Amino acid sequence: MAVPIPTDVERFMAMGTRIELHRFGAAGADDALLAARRAIEAVDDALTIHRPSATTALNERLLAGETAPVDDPVLFDALVAIDAVHEATFGLFDPAADRRFAVAGWRGIIFDRAAARLCATTPVAFDFGGFGKGFALDRAGAVLRAAGIVSACLSAGESSIAVIGEHPLGGGWPFAVPHPSDPDDSLVQVELIDQSLSISATVGAGTAAPDRAAMLRPDDRAVITAPRCAVAVARTGALAEAMSTALLVADPERADRLIDQDRANRFLFDLPCATARASSARMALQ
Known part of the structure:
Protein backbone atom coordinates (compact mmCIF):
# COMPACT_ATOMS: atom_id res chain seq x y z
CA MET A 1 0.00 0.00 0.00
CA ALA A 2 1.39 3.37 -1.01
CA VAL A 3 2.19 5.77 1.80
CA PRO A 4 0.69 9.23 1.13
CA ILE A 5 3.17 12.07 0.82
CA PRO A 6 2.48 14.93 3.25
CA THR A 7 1.52 18.08 1.35
CA ASP A 8 0.76 21.67 2.22
CA VAL A 9 -0.27 24.59 0.04
CA GLU A 10 -0.57 28.37 0.31
CA ARG A 11 -2.70 30.23 -2.27
CA PHE A 12 -3.07 33.99 -2.52
CA MET A 13 -3.09 36.95 -4.90
CA ALA A 14 0.01 39.09 -5.31
CA MET A 15 1.84 40.89 -8.12
CA GLY A 16 -1.42 40.98 -10.08
CA THR A 17 -1.68 37.21 -10.35
CA ARG A 18 -2.50 33.99 -8.49
CA ILE A 19 0.37 32.61 -6.42
CA GLU A 20 0.54 28.97 -5.35
CA LEU A 21 3.18 27.54 -3.04
CA HIS A 22 3.16 23.73 -2.74
CA ARG A 23 5.29 21.93 -0.17
CA PHE A 24 5.83 18.18 -0.19
CA GLY A 25 7.19 15.95 2.56
CA ALA A 26 7.36 16.33 6.31
CA ALA A 27 10.68 18.18 6.45
CA GLY A 28 10.88 21.84 7.29
CA ALA A 29 9.29 24.32 9.66
CA ASP A 30 5.50 24.32 9.88
CA ASP A 31 5.24 28.05 9.14
CA ALA A 32 7.61 27.95 6.15
CA LEU A 33 4.92 28.55 3.50
CA LEU A 34 3.57 31.55 5.38
CA ALA A 35 7.08 32.99 5.61
CA ALA A 36 7.54 32.42 1.87
CA ARG A 37 4.26 34.21 1.22
CA ARG A 38 5.48 37.17 3.25
CA ALA A 39 8.66 37.26 1.15
CA ILE A 40 6.62 37.46 -2.06
CA GLU A 41 4.35 40.15 -0.63
CA ALA A 42 7.42 42.18 0.35
CA VAL A 43 8.63 42.05 -3.27
CA ASP A 44 5.18 43.10 -4.47
CA ASP A 45 5.16 46.03 -2.04
CA ALA A 46 8.64 47.16 -3.15
CA LEU A 47 8.45 46.67 -6.93
CA THR A 48 4.85 47.48 -7.86
CA ILE A 49 4.11 50.54 -9.98
CA HIS A 50 0.34 50.26 -9.51
CA ARG A 51 0.27 51.86 -6.05
CA PRO A 52 2.71 53.94 -4.01
CA SER A 53 5.90 51.95 -3.45
CA ALA A 54 9.66 52.22 -3.26
CA THR A 55 9.70 51.85 -7.06
CA THR A 56 7.18 54.63 -7.72
CA ALA A 57 9.18 56.94 -5.44
CA LEU A 58 12.34 55.97 -7.33
CA ASN A 59 10.65 56.60 -10.68
CA GLU A 60 9.48 60.05 -9.61
CA ARG A 61 13.02 61.09 -8.78
CA LEU A 62 14.52 59.64 -11.97
CA LEU A 63 11.85 61.20 -14.21
CA ALA A 64 12.59 64.56 -12.58
CA GLY A 65 16.29 64.19 -13.37
CA GLU A 66 17.24 63.85 -9.71
CA THR A 67 19.60 61.43 -7.99
CA ALA A 68 17.48 58.72 -6.37
CA PRO A 69 18.45 56.96 -3.15
CA VAL A 70 17.56 53.28 -2.91
CA ASP A 71 16.52 52.86 0.71
CA ASP A 72 14.42 49.72 0.32
CA PRO A 73 16.60 46.57 0.64
CA VAL A 74 14.30 44.48 -1.58
CA LEU A 75 14.45 47.07 -4.35
CA PHE A 76 18.23 47.31 -3.96
CA ASP A 77 18.60 43.54 -4.35
CA ALA A 78 16.35 43.61 -7.41
CA LEU A 79 18.54 46.27 -9.04
CA VAL A 80 21.66 44.21 -8.33
CA ALA A 81 20.00 41.22 -10.01
CA ILE A 82 18.96 43.35 -12.99
CA ASP A 83 22.51 44.58 -13.46
CA ALA A 84 23.63 40.97 -13.84
CA VAL A 85 20.85 39.70 -16.12
CA HIS A 86 21.01 42.79 -18.36
CA GLU A 87 24.57 41.83 -19.21
CA ALA A 88 23.69 38.14 -19.64
CA THR A 89 20.97 38.99 -22.18
CA PHE A 90 23.14 41.28 -24.36
CA GLY A 91 21.11 44.21 -23.03
CA LEU A 92 17.85 42.83 -24.44
CA PHE A 93 16.28 42.67 -20.99
CA ASP A 94 15.78 46.23 -19.81
CA PRO A 95 13.04 47.02 -17.24
CA ALA A 96 13.51 50.74 -17.89
CA ALA A 97 12.96 50.54 -21.67
CA ASP A 98 10.08 52.80 -22.68
CA ARG A 99 9.05 54.20 -26.07
CA ARG A 100 8.37 57.59 -24.50
CA PHE A 101 12.10 58.16 -24.10
CA ALA A 102 14.76 58.34 -26.77
CA VAL A 103 17.32 56.09 -25.09
CA ALA A 104 17.02 52.60 -23.62
CA GLY A 105 16.77 53.01 -19.88
CA TRP A 106 19.38 50.88 -18.11
CA ARG A 107 22.21 52.06 -20.36
CA GLY A 108 21.53 55.61 -19.24
CA ILE A 109 21.53 54.78 -15.52
CA ILE A 110 24.47 54.99 -13.15
CA PHE A 111 23.99 52.56 -10.27
CA ASP A 112 26.24 53.40 -7.34
CA ARG A 113 25.97 50.29 -5.19
CA ALA A 114 28.25 51.54 -2.43
CA ALA A 115 26.12 54.65 -1.92
CA ALA A 116 22.84 52.82 -2.76
CA ARG A 117 21.66 55.42 -5.26
CA LEU A 118 20.81 55.85 -8.93
CA CYS A 119 21.14 58.71 -11.33
CA ALA A 120 20.17 58.86 -14.99
CA THR A 121 21.40 60.86 -17.95
CA THR A 122 17.89 60.91 -19.48
CA PRO A 123 14.37 60.45 -18.05
CA VAL A 124 13.73 56.80 -17.15
CA ALA A 125 11.19 54.79 -15.16
CA PHE A 126 11.17 51.16 -14.08
CA ASP A 127 8.48 48.60 -14.85
CA PHE A 128 9.70 45.27 -13.45
CA GLY A 129 6.88 43.24 -15.01
CA GLY A 130 7.50 39.48 -15.18
CA PHE A 131 10.98 39.88 -13.73
CA GLY A 132 9.36 40.79 -10.43
CA LYS A 133 7.54 37.44 -10.32
CA GLY A 134 10.71 35.45 -10.92
CA PHE A 135 12.62 37.55 -8.39
CA ALA A 136 9.83 37.03 -5.84
CA LEU A 137 9.87 33.26 -6.35
CA ASP A 138 13.65 33.30 -5.83
CA ARG A 139 13.23 35.01 -2.46
CA ALA A 140 10.40 32.70 -1.46
CA GLY A 141 12.49 29.69 -2.45
CA ALA A 142 15.39 30.96 -0.33
CA VAL A 143 13.05 31.20 2.67
CA LEU A 144 11.81 27.65 2.13
CA ARG A 145 15.29 26.20 1.74
CA ALA A 146 16.42 27.98 4.90
CA ALA A 147 13.45 26.42 6.70
CA GLY A 148 14.54 22.93 5.64
CA ILE A 149 12.06 22.36 2.79
CA VAL A 150 13.53 19.88 0.27
CA SER A 151 10.64 19.51 -2.23
CA ALA A 152 8.36 22.33 -3.33
CA CYS A 153 6.74 23.87 -6.40
CA LEU A 154 6.08 27.61 -6.58
CA SER A 155 3.91 29.19 -9.27
CA ALA A 156 3.10 32.80 -10.13
CA GLY A 157 0.34 32.90 -12.71
CA GLU A 158 1.54 29.63 -14.29
CA SER A 159 3.98 31.52 -16.54
CA SER A 160 6.57 31.78 -13.75
CA ILE A 161 7.45 28.56 -11.95
CA ALA A 162 10.21 27.55 -9.56
CA VAL A 163 10.89 24.15 -8.00
CA ILE A 164 12.95 23.10 -5.01
CA GLY A 165 14.67 19.75 -5.20
CA GLU A 166 13.24 16.76 -7.02
Missing part, protein backbone atom coordinates in the same frame (compact mmCIF):
# COMPACT_ATOMS: atom_id res chain seq x y z
CA HIS A 167 9.62 15.81 -7.60
CA PRO A 168 8.19 14.14 -4.46
CA LEU A 169 8.02 10.86 -6.42
CA GLY A 170 11.63 11.24 -7.55
CA GLY A 171 13.31 12.68 -10.62
CA GLY A 172 12.56 15.96 -12.32
CA TRP A 173 9.34 17.98 -12.21
CA PRO A 174 7.69 17.55 -15.64
CA PHE A 175 6.09 20.57 -17.31
CA ALA A 176 4.54 20.93 -20.75
CA VAL A 177 4.19 24.41 -22.24
CA PRO A 178 0.82 24.38 -24.04
CA HIS A 179 0.38 25.56 -27.61
CA PRO A 180 -1.67 28.79 -27.38
CA SER A 181 -3.97 27.82 -30.25
CA ASP A 182 -4.19 24.05 -29.64
CA PRO A 183 -4.84 22.94 -26.03
CA ASP A 184 -4.19 19.32 -27.02
CA ASP A 185 -0.64 20.10 -28.15
CA SER A 186 2.43 21.46 -26.40
CA LEU A 187 5.27 23.64 -27.62
CA VAL A 188 7.91 21.99 -25.47
CA GLN A 189 8.23 19.66 -22.48
CA VAL A 190 10.85 20.13 -19.79
CA GLU A 191 11.88 18.58 -16.50
CA LEU A 192 13.14 20.80 -13.68
CA ILE A 193 15.26 20.06 -10.62
CA ASP A 194 16.09 23.08 -8.46
CA GLN A 195 15.34 25.37 -11.43
CA SER A 196 12.94 28.03 -12.62
CA LEU A 197 10.81 28.28 -15.76
CA SER A 198 9.53 31.42 -17.46
CA ILE A 199 7.15 31.76 -20.41
CA SER A 200 6.81 35.04 -22.32
CA ALA A 201 4.52 35.63 -25.30
CA THR A 202 3.19 38.39 -27.51
CA VAL A 203 -0.26 36.78 -27.54
CA GLY A 204 -2.74 36.16 -24.76
CA ALA A 205 -3.33 37.84 -21.42
CA GLY A 206 -0.88 40.48 -20.23
CA THR A 207 0.01 41.88 -23.66
CA ALA A 208 -2.28 44.92 -23.68
CA ALA A 209 0.50 47.47 -23.01
CA PRO A 210 3.20 46.79 -25.63
CA ASP A 211 4.96 50.13 -25.27
CA ARG A 212 6.68 49.08 -22.06
CA ALA A 213 9.65 46.82 -21.51
CA ALA A 214 8.14 43.34 -21.91
CA MET A 215 7.67 43.59 -25.70
CA LEU A 216 10.06 46.40 -26.54
CA ARG A 217 13.52 45.85 -28.02
CA PRO A 218 15.60 48.27 -25.95
CA ASP A 219 18.24 49.43 -28.42
CA ASP A 220 15.97 50.37 -31.34
CA ARG A 221 12.66 50.63 -29.36
CA ALA A 222 10.91 48.32 -31.84
CA VAL A 223 7.66 46.89 -30.49
CA ILE A 224 7.45 43.16 -31.11
CA THR A 225 3.98 42.38 -32.47
CA ALA A 226 4.59 39.13 -34.38
CA PRO A 227 3.01 36.13 -32.61
CA ARG A 228 5.82 34.58 -30.59
CA CYS A 229 6.42 32.54 -27.47
CA ALA A 230 9.70 32.23 -25.61
CA VAL A 231 10.51 29.67 -22.92
CA ALA A 232 13.55 29.80 -20.64
CA VAL A 233 14.80 27.53 -17.87
CA ALA A 234 17.48 28.78 -15.47
CA ARG A 235 18.84 28.30 -11.99
CA THR A 236 17.05 31.44 -10.80
CA GLY A 237 13.66 32.91 -11.54
CA ALA A 238 15.21 36.32 -12.15
CA LEU A 239 17.43 34.97 -14.93
CA ALA A 240 14.65 32.81 -16.41
CA GLU A 241 12.32 35.82 -16.63
CA ALA A 242 14.98 38.06 -18.10
CA MET A 243 15.98 35.42 -20.64
CA SER A 244 12.44 34.67 -21.85
CA THR A 245 11.84 38.40 -22.27
CA ALA A 246 15.14 38.82 -24.11
CA LEU A 247 14.35 35.94 -26.48
CA LEU A 248 10.92 37.37 -27.16
CA VAL A 249 12.25 40.76 -28.31
CA ALA A 250 15.55 39.60 -29.85
CA ASP A 251 16.49 40.08 -33.47
CA PRO A 252 17.33 36.76 -35.23
CA GLU A 253 21.10 37.08 -34.76
CA ARG A 254 20.98 37.68 -31.02
CA ALA A 255 18.20 35.14 -30.52
CA ASP A 256 20.43 32.48 -32.07
CA ARG A 257 23.36 33.56 -29.91
CA LEU A 258 21.32 33.33 -26.71
CA ILE A 259 19.90 29.93 -27.65
CA ASP A 260 23.30 28.57 -28.67
CA GLN A 261 24.61 29.33 -25.17
CA ASP A 262 22.15 26.83 -23.63
CA ARG A 263 20.18 24.96 -26.26
CA ALA A 264 18.59 22.57 -23.77
CA ASN A 265 16.95 25.35 -21.78
CA ARG A 266 16.08 28.21 -24.18
CA PHE A 267 13.36 28.06 -26.84
CA LEU A 268 11.75 30.53 -29.22
CA PHE A 269 8.62 29.74 -31.23
CA ASP A 270 7.06 31.65 -34.08
CA LEU A 271 3.28 31.24 -33.81
CA PRO A 272 0.82 29.96 -34.89
CA CYS A 273 2.92 27.36 -36.71
CA ALA A 274 5.14 26.97 -33.61
CA THR A 275 8.34 26.44 -35.56
CA ALA A 276 11.16 26.38 -33.02
CA ARG A 277 14.24 28.46 -33.75
CA ALA A 278 16.30 26.01 -31.70
CA SER A 279 16.62 22.37 -32.78
CA SER A 280 16.68 21.38 -29.10
CA ALA A 281 13.00 22.36 -28.82
CA ARG A 282 12.06 19.90 -31.53
CA MET A 283 14.16 17.19 -29.92
CA ALA A 284 12.44 17.68 -26.56
CA LEU A 285 9.12 16.79 -28.12
CA GLN A 286 10.34 13.60 -29.80
Whole structure:
Protein backbone atom coordinates (compact mmCIF):
# COMPACT_ATOMS: atom_id res chain seq x y z
CA MET A 1 0.00 0.00 0.00
CA ALA A 2 1.39 3.37 -1.01
CA VAL A 3 2.19 5.77 1.80
CA PRO A 4 0.69 9.23 1.13
CA ILE A 5 3.17 12.07 0.82
CA PRO A 6 2.48 14.93 3.25
CA THR A 7 1.52 18.08 1.35
CA ASP A 8 0.76 21.67 2.22
CA VAL A 9 -0.27 24.59 0.04
CA GLU A 10 -0.57 28.37 0.31
CA ARG A 11 -2.70 30.23 -2.27
CA PHE A 12 -3.07 33.99 -2.52
CA MET A 13 -3.09 36.95 -4.90
CA ALA A 14 0.01 39.09 -5.31
CA MET A 15 1.84 40.89 -8.12
CA GLY A 16 -1.42 40.98 -10.08
CA THR A 17 -1.68 37.21 -10.35
CA ARG A 18 -2.50 33.99 -8.49
CA ILE A 19 0.37 32.61 -6.42
CA GLU A 20 0.54 28.97 -5.35
CA LEU A 21 3.18 27.54 -3.04
CA HIS A 22 3.16 23.73 -2.74
CA ARG A 23 5.29 21.93 -0.17
CA PHE A 24 5.83 18.18 -0.19
CA GLY A 25 7.19 15.95 2.56
CA ALA A 26 7.36 16.33 6.31
CA ALA A 27 10.68 18.18 6.45
CA GLY A 28 10.88 21.84 7.29
CA ALA A 29 9.29 24.32 9.66
CA ASP A 30 5.50 24.32 9.88
CA ASP A 31 5.24 28.05 9.14
CA ALA A 32 7.61 27.95 6.15
CA LEU A 33 4.92 28.55 3.50
CA LEU A 34 3.57 31.55 5.38
CA ALA A 35 7.08 32.99 5.61
CA ALA A 36 7.54 32.42 1.87
CA ARG A 37 4.26 34.21 1.22
CA ARG A 38 5.48 37.17 3.25
CA ALA A 39 8.66 37.26 1.15
CA ILE A 40 6.62 37.46 -2.06
CA GLU A 41 4.35 40.15 -0.63
CA ALA A 42 7.42 42.18 0.35
CA VAL A 43 8.63 42.05 -3.27
CA ASP A 44 5.18 43.10 -4.47
CA ASP A 45 5.16 46.03 -2.04
CA ALA A 46 8.64 47.16 -3.15
CA LEU A 47 8.45 46.67 -6.93
CA THR A 48 4.85 47.48 -7.86
CA ILE A 49 4.11 50.54 -9.98
CA HIS A 50 0.34 50.26 -9.51
CA ARG A 51 0.27 51.86 -6.05
CA PRO A 52 2.71 53.94 -4.01
CA SER A 53 5.90 51.95 -3.45
CA ALA A 54 9.66 52.22 -3.26
CA THR A 55 9.70 51.85 -7.06
CA THR A 56 7.18 54.63 -7.72
CA ALA A 57 9.18 56.94 -5.44
CA LEU A 58 12.34 55.97 -7.33
CA ASN A 59 10.65 56.60 -10.68
CA GLU A 60 9.48 60.05 -9.61
CA ARG A 61 13.02 61.09 -8.78
CA LEU A 62 14.52 59.64 -11.97
CA LEU A 63 11.85 61.20 -14.21
CA ALA A 64 12.59 64.56 -12.58
CA GLY A 65 16.29 64.19 -13.37
CA GLU A 66 17.24 63.85 -9.71
CA THR A 67 19.60 61.43 -7.99
CA ALA A 68 17.48 58.72 -6.37
CA PRO A 69 18.45 56.96 -3.15
CA VAL A 70 17.56 53.28 -2.91
CA ASP A 71 16.52 52.86 0.71
CA ASP A 72 14.42 49.72 0.32
CA PRO A 73 16.60 46.57 0.64
CA VAL A 74 14.30 44.48 -1.58
CA LEU A 75 14.45 47.07 -4.35
CA PHE A 76 18.23 47.31 -3.96
CA ASP A 77 18.60 43.54 -4.35
CA ALA A 78 16.35 43.61 -7.41
CA LEU A 79 18.54 46.27 -9.04
CA VAL A 80 21.66 44.21 -8.33
CA ALA A 81 20.00 41.22 -10.01
CA ILE A 82 18.96 43.35 -12.99
CA ASP A 83 22.51 44.58 -13.46
CA ALA A 84 23.63 40.97 -13.84
CA VAL A 85 20.85 39.70 -16.12
CA HIS A 86 21.01 42.79 -18.36
CA GLU A 87 24.57 41.83 -19.21
CA ALA A 88 23.69 38.14 -19.64
CA THR A 89 20.97 38.99 -22.18
CA PHE A 90 23.14 41.28 -24.36
CA GLY A 91 21.11 44.21 -23.03
CA LEU A 92 17.85 42.83 -24.44
CA PHE A 93 16.28 42.67 -20.99
CA ASP A 94 15.78 46.23 -19.81
CA PRO A 95 13.04 47.02 -17.24
CA ALA A 96 13.51 50.74 -17.89
CA ALA A 97 12.96 50.54 -21.67
CA ASP A 98 10.08 52.80 -22.68
CA ARG A 99 9.05 54.20 -26.07
CA ARG A 100 8.37 57.59 -24.50
CA PHE A 101 12.10 58.16 -24.10
CA ALA A 102 14.76 58.34 -26.77
CA VAL A 103 17.32 56.09 -25.09
CA ALA A 104 17.02 52.60 -23.62
CA GLY A 105 16.77 53.01 -19.88
CA TRP A 106 19.38 50.88 -18.11
CA ARG A 107 22.21 52.06 -20.36
CA GLY A 108 21.53 55.61 -19.24
CA ILE A 109 21.53 54.78 -15.52
CA ILE A 110 24.47 54.99 -13.15
CA PHE A 111 23.99 52.56 -10.27
CA ASP A 112 26.24 53.40 -7.34
CA ARG A 113 25.97 50.29 -5.19
CA ALA A 114 28.25 51.54 -2.43
CA ALA A 115 26.12 54.65 -1.92
CA ALA A 116 22.84 52.82 -2.76
CA ARG A 117 21.66 55.42 -5.26
CA LEU A 118 20.81 55.85 -8.93
CA CYS A 119 21.14 58.71 -11.33
CA ALA A 120 20.17 58.86 -14.99
CA THR A 121 21.40 60.86 -17.95
CA THR A 122 17.89 60.91 -19.48
CA PRO A 123 14.37 60.45 -18.05
CA VAL A 124 13.73 56.80 -17.15
CA ALA A 125 11.19 54.79 -15.16
CA PHE A 126 11.17 51.16 -14.08
CA ASP A 127 8.48 48.60 -14.85
CA PHE A 128 9.70 45.27 -13.45
CA GLY A 129 6.88 43.24 -15.01
CA GLY A 130 7.50 39.48 -15.18
CA PHE A 131 10.98 39.88 -13.73
CA GLY A 132 9.36 40.79 -10.43
CA LYS A 133 7.54 37.44 -10.32
CA GLY A 134 10.71 35.45 -10.92
CA PHE A 135 12.62 37.55 -8.39
CA ALA A 136 9.83 37.03 -5.84
CA LEU A 137 9.87 33.26 -6.35
CA ASP A 138 13.65 33.30 -5.83
CA ARG A 139 13.23 35.01 -2.46
CA ALA A 140 10.40 32.70 -1.46
CA GLY A 141 12.49 29.69 -2.45
CA ALA A 142 15.39 30.96 -0.33
CA VAL A 143 13.05 31.20 2.67
CA LEU A 144 11.81 27.65 2.13
CA ARG A 145 15.29 26.20 1.74
CA ALA A 146 16.42 27.98 4.90
CA ALA A 147 13.45 26.42 6.70
CA GLY A 148 14.54 22.93 5.64
CA ILE A 149 12.06 22.36 2.79
CA VAL A 150 13.53 19.88 0.27
CA SER A 151 10.64 19.51 -2.23
CA ALA A 152 8.36 22.33 -3.33
CA CYS A 153 6.74 23.87 -6.40
CA LEU A 154 6.08 27.61 -6.58
CA SER A 155 3.91 29.19 -9.27
CA ALA A 156 3.10 32.80 -10.13
CA GLY A 157 0.34 32.90 -12.71
CA GLU A 158 1.54 29.63 -14.29
CA SER A 159 3.98 31.52 -16.54
CA SER A 160 6.57 31.78 -13.75
CA ILE A 161 7.45 28.56 -11.95
CA ALA A 162 10.21 27.55 -9.56
CA VAL A 163 10.89 24.15 -8.00
CA ILE A 164 12.95 23.10 -5.01
CA GLY A 165 14.67 19.75 -5.20
CA GLU A 166 13.24 16.76 -7.02
CA HIS A 167 9.62 15.81 -7.60
CA PRO A 168 8.19 14.14 -4.46
CA LEU A 169 8.02 10.86 -6.42
CA GLY A 170 11.63 11.24 -7.55
CA GLY A 171 13.31 12.68 -10.62
CA GLY A 172 12.56 15.96 -12.32
CA TRP A 173 9.34 17.98 -12.21
CA PRO A 174 7.69 17.55 -15.64
CA PHE A 175 6.09 20.57 -17.31
CA ALA A 176 4.54 20.93 -20.75
CA VAL A 177 4.19 24.41 -22.24
CA PRO A 178 0.82 24.38 -24.04
CA HIS A 179 0.38 25.56 -27.61
CA PRO A 180 -1.67 28.79 -27.38
CA SER A 181 -3.97 27.82 -30.25
CA ASP A 182 -4.19 24.05 -29.64
CA PRO A 183 -4.84 22.94 -26.03
CA ASP A 184 -4.19 19.32 -27.02
CA ASP A 185 -0.64 20.10 -28.15
CA SER A 186 2.43 21.46 -26.40
CA LEU A 187 5.27 23.64 -27.62
CA VAL A 188 7.91 21.99 -25.47
CA GLN A 189 8.23 19.66 -22.48
CA VAL A 190 10.85 20.13 -19.79
CA GLU A 191 11.88 18.58 -16.50
CA LEU A 192 13.14 20.80 -13.68
CA ILE A 193 15.26 20.06 -10.62
CA ASP A 194 16.09 23.08 -8.46
CA GLN A 195 15.34 25.37 -11.43
CA SER A 196 12.94 28.03 -12.62
CA LEU A 197 10.81 28.28 -15.76
CA SER A 198 9.53 31.42 -17.46
CA ILE A 199 7.15 31.76 -20.41
CA SER A 200 6.81 35.04 -22.32
CA ALA A 201 4.52 35.63 -25.30
CA THR A 202 3.19 38.39 -27.51
CA VAL A 203 -0.26 36.78 -27.54
CA GLY A 204 -2.74 36.16 -24.76
CA ALA A 205 -3.33 37.84 -21.42
CA GLY A 206 -0.88 40.48 -20.23
CA THR A 207 0.01 41.88 -23.66
CA ALA A 208 -2.28 44.92 -23.68
CA ALA A 209 0.50 47.47 -23.01
CA PRO A 210 3.20 46.79 -25.63
CA ASP A 211 4.96 50.13 -25.27
CA ARG A 212 6.68 49.08 -22.06
CA ALA A 213 9.65 46.82 -21.51
CA ALA A 214 8.14 43.34 -21.91
CA MET A 215 7.67 43.59 -25.70
CA LEU A 216 10.06 46.40 -26.54
CA ARG A 217 13.52 45.85 -28.02
CA PRO A 218 15.60 48.27 -25.95
CA ASP A 219 18.24 49.43 -28.42
CA ASP A 220 15.97 50.37 -31.34
CA ARG A 221 12.66 50.63 -29.36
CA ALA A 222 10.91 48.32 -31.84
CA VAL A 223 7.66 46.89 -30.49
CA ILE A 224 7.45 43.16 -31.11
CA THR A 225 3.98 42.38 -32.47
CA ALA A 226 4.59 39.13 -34.38
CA PRO A 227 3.01 36.13 -32.61
CA ARG A 228 5.82 34.58 -30.59
CA CYS A 229 6.42 32.54 -27.47
CA ALA A 230 9.70 32.23 -25.61
CA VAL A 231 10.51 29.67 -22.92
CA ALA A 232 13.55 29.80 -20.64
CA VAL A 233 14.80 27.53 -17.87
CA ALA A 234 17.48 28.78 -15.47
CA ARG A 235 18.84 28.30 -11.99
CA THR A 236 17.05 31.44 -10.80
CA GLY A 237 13.66 32.91 -11.54
CA ALA A 238 15.21 36.32 -12.15
CA LEU A 239 17.43 34.97 -14.93
CA ALA A 240 14.65 32.81 -16.41
CA GLU A 241 12.32 35.82 -16.63
CA ALA A 242 14.98 38.06 -18.10
CA MET A 243 15.98 35.42 -20.64
CA SER A 244 12.44 34.67 -21.85
CA THR A 245 11.84 38.40 -22.27
CA ALA A 246 15.14 38.82 -24.11
CA LEU A 247 14.35 35.94 -26.48
CA LEU A 248 10.92 37.37 -27.16
CA VAL A 249 12.25 40.76 -28.31
CA ALA A 250 15.55 39.60 -29.85
CA ASP A 251 16.49 40.08 -33.47
CA PRO A 252 17.33 36.76 -35.23
CA GLU A 253 21.10 37.08 -34.76
CA ARG A 254 20.98 37.68 -31.02
CA ALA A 255 18.20 35.14 -30.52
CA ASP A 256 20.43 32.48 -32.07
CA ARG A 257 23.36 33.56 -29.91
CA LEU A 258 21.32 33.33 -26.71
CA ILE A 259 19.90 29.93 -27.65
CA ASP A 260 23.30 28.57 -28.67
CA GLN A 261 24.61 29.33 -25.17
CA ASP A 262 22.15 26.83 -23.63
CA ARG A 263 20.18 24.96 -26.26
CA ALA A 264 18.59 22.57 -23.77
CA ASN A 265 16.95 25.35 -21.78
CA ARG A 266 16.08 28.21 -24.18
CA PHE A 267 13.36 28.06 -26.84
CA LEU A 268 11.75 30.53 -29.22
CA PHE A 269 8.62 29.74 -31.23
CA ASP A 270 7.06 31.65 -34.08
CA LEU A 271 3.28 31.24 -33.81
CA PRO A 272 0.82 29.96 -34.89
CA CYS A 273 2.92 27.36 -36.71
CA ALA A 274 5.14 26.97 -33.61
CA THR A 275 8.34 26.44 -35.56
CA ALA A 276 11.16 26.38 -33.02
CA ARG A 277 14.24 28.46 -33.75
CA ALA A 278 16.30 26.01 -31.70
CA SER A 279 16.62 22.37 -32.78
CA SER A 280 16.68 21.38 -29.10
CA ALA A 281 13.00 22.36 -28.82
CA ARG A 282 12.06 19.90 -31.53
CA MET A 283 14.16 17.19 -29.92
CA ALA A 284 12.44 17.68 -26.56
CA LEU A 285 9.12 16.79 -28.12
CA GLN A 286 10.34 13.60 -29.80
